[in-house]
Structure formats: C-alpha cells, structure tokens
Amino acid sequence: MSDLIVRVAARGEGVTAGGRHAALAAPGDTLNRDGSVTPGPHRQAPPCRHFPTCGGCQLQHLDEASYARFVTDRVIGGLGGQRLDAPVRAALVSPPRSRRRATLHADVRGGRTTIGFAMAGSHDLVDIVDCPILAPELFALVAPLRAMIPTLGPRRRVDLDLTLCDQGVDLLITGVRADGLAAAEALTAFAQAHRLARLALDGGDGPETRWAPEPATITLGGVAVPLPPGAFLQATCEGEAALVAAVRAAVTGAGTIADLFSGLGTFALSLAPAKVYAAEAARDAILALKASAARAGRMLVTDHRDLYRRPLTPTELSRFDAVVLDPPRAGAHDQVVALAAAAVPVIAYVSCNPASFARDARLLCDGGYRLDWVQPVGQFRWSTHVELAARFSRR
Structure with a gap:
C-alpha cells in the first residue's frame, strides 16, 4: 500500500x-x-x-x-490544539544567506579544529565548509577561526556567537580565558586582520571585551543602540522588518503603549510617535535602550523589571491604549492572566513558539479578547523554528 x-x-x-x-x-x-x-x-x-x-x-x-x-x-x-480559529496570513520567509546572528561550536582534538553546528540528535559537530543560511560576513570567519582557536589554549569545546552589527561582525567566544601574552596578541591580530566590530571572551565570569575600535551598535527603529555582547537580536533583518510591520499595524492609533519583554527596543523604538513604556529583565539591554532613547529624544520610559516574578497588574496595564508582548519561548502565563483581567483595548503578541502562544491566546480569548489575525514568520529558514505576530482586541 x-x-x-x-x-x-x-x-x-x-x-x-x-x-x-x-x-x-x-x-x-x-x-x-x-x-x-x-x-x-x-x-x-x-x-x-x-x-x-x-x-x-x-x-x-x-x-x-x-x-x-x-x-x-x-x-x-498550534491554534487548533487550543480550539482557536483566526485569519492566518501567508508566511513571510527570510531568504537564504540572511542569518545575521548564529551560535557555532568549535571542537579541538587531535590537532584538528572542527567548527559548525551539532549533528541532528548528537553533540558531535559537522565541520561546515558551506552554509546557505548564514550571512556571508559571518561564514567568511569560519575558516580563519579554525586556525585561530587552537592558539587560545588547551580547550576542547568553545561556543562562537557571531552577530552582524552596524560596525561589522561582533564575535563572542565562550569557554576560554586566553591568558598570557601570546593569546592576547593572537586575538588582537585576528580582530585587526578580519576587521571585527568587537571581540569578547567569556571564560565563565561574563563577557570581557578584548577588541572594540568603537562601540558596537545595532540600529533599531532608526536609533543606534549599544549592543551588549551576546544580546538577543532577531535572526534576520527581513524577519525583524516583518515582525515590526505587523506590530505597528496592530497598534496603529494607540497613544500610549507598553512594550513588555522589550529587549534592546526592537519594537519600542519603532512605535513613534506614541509614548512608550518598556519593561525588560536583562539589565544590560534595558540600560542600552534607556541611553539610546534619551539621545534620540524618544518619548520612552524604561523599567528594569522581571515580568515573570513581577508582571504588570491589571490596574497598571489598564493605563495603556495597547500592549506589545514578546516573551521567551515559554510564553508569559502570569502576565497574560493579568492582561486577560485588564481593560487594554489592543494587544500585539510576538512569539517564537506557536504552542506557548496558542496556550496564552486561549487565556486571552477566555478573558474577553478576540484574536483578529496571525502573521507567521519564517526567519530561521529551513528549520522547524517558527515565529509569529498576532493582534488581539477587546470584544
């Protein structure tokens, strides 16, 4: 058969x-x-x-x-699993060779350095000689890194966080300390030769910048924001643009907006001329957003706040015309429960997990919201990882 x-x-x-x-x-x-x-x-x-x-x-x-x-x-x-129905738009998919942020792994053993992603279902690495998803600027560093990593000392496995920022490639190497003059000189020579925007190491005590000719930034909403080493950033420019456009469309006309789990301000800085309150638990990210918004003269108030431990209350939420919500993969159960009890007219929800999004959407709909539409976004091309933006409104 x-x-x-x-x-x-x-x-x-x-x-x-x-x-x-x-x-x-x-x-x-x-x-x-x-x-x-x-x-x-x-x-x-x-x-x-x-x-x-x-x-x-x-x-x-x-x-x-x-x-x-x-x-x-x-x-x-995901929606069907929660007995939800809504207009689902055609997916917006990022093109090949557009990933501006990726974590590769390096393994040094037997005099050979392997750099790449882990094999499916294994911790063993594939030594990549091609990659149709990475931006060319990132992939161009793979071969030079194979030669440089062994000079940093007797380490077997290290992580390589590569991000394409405004000034070029930002490289964070996790798992090495690179003590001593020879290692320091090798790092400086590598950064100079490949015109890195920044090179930082994390040997277990947090990132330490070893090379940065000028401050590394990422432009969000037309504002250059300081980029902390290893900070979260949408994986592609095209994916970011699709999500920002969906959020802006969802909250059109709102005068005061809360951006929850704001990160560096991907959405908060794109919501002008609205007055924006931005809350984020990551200290470096919220301080970077605060400083850049002030320099740009944006009407934006920041709050260093852990929304898992201390979500905004229904009373606090009801002061806003709209709320933008962009939680981690686990979703935002407690914050969504408070939203369901609040009087916010519109919610724009951005998610990187259709299952946790659908669970939270069920809570919002049971609390009196209507799911108006969902925009799927495939910025992790050829993977099973899917993102989305959605609009909820009070019935």
Whole structure:
C-alpha cells in the first residue's frame, strides 16, 4: 500500500492522511509499503552538502511553496490544539544567506579544529565548509577561526556567537580565558586582520571585551543602540522588518503603549510617535535602550523589571491604549492572566513558539479578547523554528 504525504509535522517528518510518518518526506511524495519514499513535485535538491547530517536545518528538501506552507501550518496547528480559529496570513520567509546572528561550536582534538553546528540528535559537530543560511560576513570567519582557536589554549569545546552589527561582525567566544601574552596578541591580530566590530571572551565570569575600535551598535527603529555582547537580536533583518510591520499595524492609533519583554527596543523604538513604556529583565539591554532613547529624544520610559516574578497588574496595564508582548519561548502565563483581567483595548503578541502562544491566546480569548489575525514568520529558514505576530482586541 502506498500513501501520499499531505503535510509536514512540527518536528519535520512527512505525514500521510492516515497518520504514517516518514523522515525527510515532502508534501506530494509517496510513502511506499516498504517505507521507501517516491519523490513528488514539492521535493527539491537540498542546497547544502551537509544536509541532513547537520542539525542546523531540517527542511532543505522542501521547495519554497511547501516550506512556506509548513510555517503557516505550524501556526494553524498550534491554534487548533487550543480550539482557536483566526485569519492566518501567508508566511513571510527570510531568504537564504540572511542569518545575521548564529551560535557555532568549535571542537579541538587531535590537532584538528572542527567548527559548525551539532549533528541532528548528537553533540558531535559537522565541520561546515558551506552554509546557505548564514550571512556571508559571518561564514567568511569560519575558516580563519579554525586556525585561530587552537592558539587560545588547551580547550576542547568553545561556543562562537557571531552577530552582524552596524560596525561589522561582533564575535563572542565562550569557554576560554586566553591568558598570557601570546593569546592576547593572537586575538588582537585576528580582530585587526578580519576587521571585527568587537571581540569578547567569556571564560565563565561574563563577557570581557578584548577588541572594540568603537562601540558596537545595532540600529533599531532608526536609533543606534549599544549592543551588549551576546544580546538577543532577531535572526534576520527581513524577519525583524516583518515582525515590526505587523506590530505597528496592530497598534496603529494607540497613544500610549507598553512594550513588555522589550529587549534592546526592537519594537519600542519603532512605535513613534506614541509614548512608550518598556519593561525588560536583562539589565544590560534595558540600560542600552534607556541611553539610546534619551539621545534620540524618544518619548520612552524604561523599567528594569522581571515580568515573570513581577508582571504588570491589571490596574497598571489598564493605563495603556495597547500592549506589545514578546516573551521567551515559554510564553508569559502570569502576565497574560493579568492582561486577560485588564481593560487594554489592543494587544500585539510576538512569539517564537506557536504552542506557548496558542496556550496564552486561549487565556486571552477566555478573558474577553478576540484574536483578529496571525502573521507567521519564517526567519530561521529551513528549520522547524517558527515565529509569529498576532493582534488581539477587546470584544
């Protein structure tokens, strides 16, 4: 018996109408009785030689249309799990070679340095010689880093956080101290030779900047914001633009807006001319936002506040015309419970987890909100990681 693959599940397997699963199958493929798969019209040749061994991507075998459909279906499936229905827009997908932020791993053993992502289901690394998701500026450092990492001392595994900021590539190396003159000189030479915006190390006591010709910044909402080493940033410029556009559309006309889990101000700095209150638990991020907003003359008040331990109360929330909510993957249960009891007219919710978003959306809808629309965003191209923005309004 042969079955047609009709969709791709959340973890990336192809699924038939009867519930049979097949790894690396695309919609339109045929799953045969013996478990083999006959390719269909939506299968493409993976663009990377490391697929599917490398765990950085799970869906390079899907063509453009079926990958975009997977992103949308992840959102629809999350909503369905909570018995919710709303207009779900077509997915906005970032192009290849657009990732401006990534964490690679380096492993030094037997005189050989391996740099790349972990293999699927393993801690072993794939030594990447190509990567169709990374921005070219980031990938250009992989080969030079293979030569430089062993000079930093006898460390087996280190993490390499690469971020493309306004001044170039910001590199944070975690897992080494690089004590001694030789290591210090090697770092300086590497940073100079590759024109890094900044080079920092974290040997366990927090990031220490070793090279920064000028302060590293990231421009958000037209404002240059100081970029703390390792700070969160949307993965692609295109993904950020899609999420910002959705949030702005959701809160159009609001005069006072609360941006909760604001980070460096991706949304807060894009909401002018509204008056914005921004709350964030990460101290470096909120101080960077406060300083940059003041320099730019933005009407923005910042609050160093842990919204998990001390969410805004319904009384505090009801002072705002709109609330922007962008929590971590776990969602924002306690803050959402307070929102459901508040009188905020509009909520723009940004999420990187359709399941936790749907759980929180159920609480808001049970509290009297209507889910007006959802915008899926696929900025982690060819992965199963999906983001979204949504608008809620009081019924």
